Amino acid sequence: MPEKMEVSKAELQVRLITAAKDIFELVRSRLFIDFRFMSSAIGRLDILNDDMVRTVSTEGSRLYYNARYVIKTYEAEAESLNRTYMHSVLHCVFRHPFVSGRINRRLWDISCDIAVENIINEMNHKDLSCAGEQHEERFIERLKEQIKSLTAERIYKYLSESAIEDAELEKLEEAFKRDNHVCWWDDDKKDDKGESGEGGKSSDNLVDNYKALEKEWKDISDRMDVDIETISRENGGTKALLQSLKEVNRDKYDYREFLKKFAVTGEDITVNDNEFDYIYYTYGLSKYGNMPLVEPLEYKETQKINDFVIAIDTSGSCQGEIVQKFLEKTYSILSQEESFFKKINVRIIQCDDKIEEEAVIKSKEDFDTYMKFMKIKGFGGTDFRPVFERVDELVEKKEFKKLKGVIYFTDGYGKYPEKMPKYSSAFIFLGYDSQRPQPPSWAIRLVLDESQLDKTEG
Numbered sequence: 001m002p003e004k005m006e007v008s009k010a011e012l013q014v015r016l017i018t019a020a021k022d023i024f025e026l027v028r029s030r031l032f033i034d035f036r037f038m039s040s041a042i043g044r045l046d047i048l049n050d051d052m053v054r055t056v057s058t059e060g061s062r063l064y065y066n067a068r069y070v071i072k073t074y075e076a077e078a079e080s081l082n083r084t085y086m087h088s089v090l091h092c093v094f095r096h097p098f099v100s101g102r103i104n105r106r107l108w109d110i111s112c113d114i115a116v117e118n119i120i121n122e123m124n125h126k127d128l129s130c131a132g133e134q135h136e137e138r139f140i141e142r143l144k145e146q147i148k149s150l151t152a153e154r155i156y157k158y159l160s161e162s163a164i165e166d167a168e169l170e171k172l173e174e175a176f177k178r179d180n181h182v183c184w185w186d187d188d189k190k191d192d193k194g195e196s197g198e199g200g201k202s203s204d205n206l207v208d209n210y211k212a213l214e215k216e217w218k219d220i221s222d223r224m225d226v227d228i229e230t231i232s233r234e235n236g237g238t239k240a241l242l243q244s245l246k247e248v249n250r251d252k253y254d255y256r257e258f259l260k261k262f263a264v265t266g267e268d269i270t271v272n273d274n275e276f277d278y279i280y281y282t283y284g285l286s287k288y289g290n291m292p293l294v295e296p297l298e299y300k301e302t303q304k305i306n307d308f309v310i311a312i313d314t315s316g317s318c319q320g321e322i323v324q325k326f327l328e329k330t331y332s333i334l335s336q337e338e339s340f341f342k343k344i345n346v347r348i349i350q351c352d353d354k355i356e357e358e359a360v361i362k363s364k365e366d367f368d369t370y371m372k373f374m375k376i377k378g379f380g381g382t383d384f385r386p387v388f389e390r391v392d393e394l395v396e397k398k399e400f401k402k403l404k405g406v407i408y409f410t411d412g413y414g415k416y417p418e419k420m421p422k423y424s425s426a427f428i429f430l431g432y433d434s435q436r437p438q439p440p441s442w443a444i445r446l447v448l449d450e451s452q453l454d455k456t457e458g
Contacts (some may be wrong), residue, residue, distance in 0.1 A: 013067075018047040020067035023074050027085050034127055037227040037238075040220050041089050058088045059183035060097050060213045072220060078137070079129040083120060087178040090116040093221050094248050096152055097184040097312070098214040103158065105185060110169065111156035113176035114140070115244070118150045122240035136175055149431065150240075151247055221245060247431070247449070255452055256333050258426075259407075307345040307400040311387045313410035314378030315352040322430060323376055325453040326409045331371050335364060351387050352378035358390070382414030388421055412436040416443070 024047045050057075050064035057064045063085070071137050073081050091097060096112040118140050120128050140150070147154050150453075182255050225245045228238045308329060312323055327348075334346075346361040348370065356377040391406055405424030412429050416439060426444035429436065430453075439445055 010024075016067045016071065018412040019049055020049065020070035023070055023081065024063070024065060024085070027078075027081050030082060030127060032088060034125060038089070038093075038224060040223060042085075043095050044092070044217075044220060045089065053180055053182070055180050056084055056088060057180040057183045057185070058092060058097070060092050060217060063088055064183065077130050079127055083128045083130055084178045086120055086128055087113075090119060090216070091181075092217050093224065094152065094244065095214055095217055095221070097181070098210070098217070099184070101185065103156075105181075106169065107156055107159045108152070109181050109184075110172050110176065111159060112152045112181075113171070114143070114155050115150055115180070117176050117178075119240045119244060123238070138426050139172070149243060149247060151156060151244055158271050221248065255446075255448060256330065258446060259330070259333055300323075304406065307402050308404045309347045309349060309387075309391055309406040311349045311351060311384075311406055311408040311410075312376075313351045313352070313382060313384075313408065313414065314356060315382040315411075315414070322450070322453070323409065324374075325450075326428075326430075327371070327374065329453045330407075331367060335367060343352060347391075347394070349387050349390065350377050353381035353383040353386075355386050355390055384408060384409070384410070384414050385417050388417045388425075391423070391452075392421065412439065416440050431454065 007360065028042060028047075032039055035042065044061075045058055045063040046061065048062050048064055049067050051066060053064045053066050055066060055069050070081065073084070094112075094115065096108075096116075099108060117136055121137060121140065143150060143155070143158070147158055175291050225242070228242045228245065308411060310327075312327065314323065343362060344364075346367075348357075348359040348361060349355060350357040350449055359370050361370060387406065387408065391403075394400060395403060403423050406421070409428045409430075412427065412433070413436065418440075420440070420442040424444065425442070426446055427439045428446045428448060430448055432452060
């Protein structure tokens with residue numbers, strides 16, 4: 001008799017698991033129909049039962065589910081399960097599980113949950129609508145007053161710097177958590193633990209698989225980016241998703257390296273270590289006292305920033321604080337010894353719809369003084385043409401010996417020159433903006449994240 005009961009329980013468990021999987025297959029089919037542009041992402045996860053998972057959890061290749069949770073949730077509110085599946089898929093699309101093990105896990109978990117729930121809210125789709133959204137939306141609206149774009153990275157930075165009390169964090173976890181992130185934190189898969197030579201071939205394979213899976217989701221995310229942009233004009237609910245995809249998928253440009261592209265070759269009076277042999281030099285000093293056998297070469301050729309123009313859009317749409325941070329970041333890079341000649345020729349031009357100020361920088365001391373007393377002027381309309389007309393005039397007057405180009409920091413909403421100038425021109429924008437007008441084809445376009453303007457970055 002006991003043996004027969006045990007078999008019955010086993011059969012019941014099998015039926016439970018099968019029913020839960022069938023429900024998830026139904027959920028996935030519904031999402032396939034509603035969100036065709038996400039088909040590769042929605043279909044990527046294999047669905048597997050795991051009784052150790054209280055709700056659902058994914059590490060990027062499988063979606064583990066608790067059968068009892070799935071059935072109970074589906075019976076109570078089917079849309080809630082749709083939302084949970086989409087929630088987990090979006091974590092993978094934005095590569096939330098693929099993060100350093102050194103990060104504050106609790107804050108990262110909360111930040112990722114808020115980011116994907118905000119996107120789902122803005123999708124505004126009936127099959128994703130369920131109870132609890134109102135509390136989420138109230139907090140998200142408050143958060144949007146502090147953060148321009150609700151990506152997990154930006155939210156994490158905000159939470160890290162805000163010293164939020166534990167009780168408030170618990171409320172956020174309760175409001176935004178829909179899946180379990182336990183699968184994210186398998187440290188054996190990560191290669192950033194600072195351990196050397198431990199783990200062997202098995203550990204190496206885990207790391208390789210982990211990186212390959214991350215790249216696979218990056219490719220899926222890139223394809224989604226293209227597909228969503230194609231349909232975005234007809235589907236307003238994809239705006240937040242598209243903006244977040246643009247931000248996470250765009251290449252991370254190093255502003256320091258970008259400035260090096262404006263460098264010119266020149267001679268600086270320093271020892272050329274590549275061509276100087278210290279062995280003979282020190283041997284001569286030890287053998288003959290004050291008589292080295294060779295003298296160091298006084299000149300070496302280096303890549304230094306020489307003649308170029310920094311143009312600043314000071315129209316009303318460009319915030320003075322951001323402009324200040326851009327100049328401070330540029331200054332912090334240029335003021336390093338390896339980025340300066342003894343004499344330089346840099347023009348800093350502030351312009352809204354007309355030139356408001358032009359500063360001539362001939363030395364590091366000039367830059368120091370300018371940064372100390374600088375004031376943002378303008379706040380009118382936006383017209384880029386006066387800057388290029390002025391630079392053309394300076395070139396004509398031979399004010400520049402080797403003008404490398406113009407770096408123009410702007411929001412991008414202005415009148416561009418029609419003709420291509422004879423020098424390189426780069427427009428630097430802060431953050432992705434789907435509505436921003438495209439600059440001319442001849443212009444270099446660089447998009448920076450606000451965090452890249454922090455003094456501590458780069």
